[in-house]
Amino acid sequence: MPSIRQDAWTHAEDVTLADTILRHIRGGSTQLAGFAEAGGLLSRTPAACGFRWNSAVRKTYEKELKEAKVIRKENKREKKKAIGQREPDKEFTQKLNVPESRSKSTIAEPIIDQMILFLNQLKSRSESQETRQINEQLKSLRIENKLLDEAYQKLQKDYDGVKRNYESLLDVLKVVDQARKDIPHV
Structure with missing residues (x-):
């Protein structure tokens, strides 16, 4: 160069x-x-x-x-x-309220078809990228949900154990309270 x-x-x-x-x-x-x-x-x-x-x-x-x-x-x-x-009919473009400067600029159909094809490809590429991002986010949320569910199950087991121990303790305290009532006062 x-x-x-x-x-x-x-x-x-x-x-x-x-x-x-x-x-x-x-x-x-x-x-x-x-x-x-x-x-x-x-x-x-x-x-x-x-x-x-x-x-x-x-x-x-x-x-x-x-x-x-x-x-x-x-x-x-x-x-x-x-x-x-050909240039568009003035009367027709006036009925459509198209400004005169816009009505004179025409685009050939093959160019319009190419533009439509390009925009559709761009849209599908954009959608596939968004879909990929959404799927990745969904996967990470499912993993997080699974971990939270496992933690919840563990906490539920712990809670059930604590509840059984509490009920047992209440039963013991009832027995002790009853025994205290049964003892004669001096």
């Missing part, structure tokens, strides 16, 4: 950075993806490329940037037409 450069930017590097970013914008990609690619080309971090673009280079290429955005918009529109997507 080449070392990351931290020296001053050259004019040639600025041009490479601008070409890369503008190509990404025209192609419908993001500036962040362009920063990452430019970083690899120039042996600089994507953050350094982003900072350089926003602080110095962007101002120089303002006209080209606007043109790239127009091209991106046209490509997006043509792509929608090619896929066969």
Whole structure:
């Protein structure tokens, strides 16, 4: 892996950075993806490329940037037409109280299907993890219950023994009390 450069930017590097970013914008990609690619080309971090673009280079290429955005918009529109997507009927979206900005953004069905599949997988993974945690907690509670039940049984035996001894002692005390009553007083 080449070392990351931290020296001053050259004019040639600025041009490479601008070409890369503008190509990404025209192609419908993001500036962040362009920063990452430019970083690899120039042996600089994507953050350094982003900072350089926003602080110095962007101002120089303002006209080209606007043109790239127009091209991106046209490509997006043509792509929608090619896929066969149409903009929703304004009257219909107004009846549904859908804001106009939301009604224009449509998502292709395959993407929705992929999103649903992903969310279902995430849900089942989450549920299985929760189920596993609940089963572990149930197992530990059963062990604790068994130990408490054994301790209770031991205490019950001890209590029964103490109760028998107490009743025996009461019987002895009754006999002693009766014997005291039977002794003549002098």
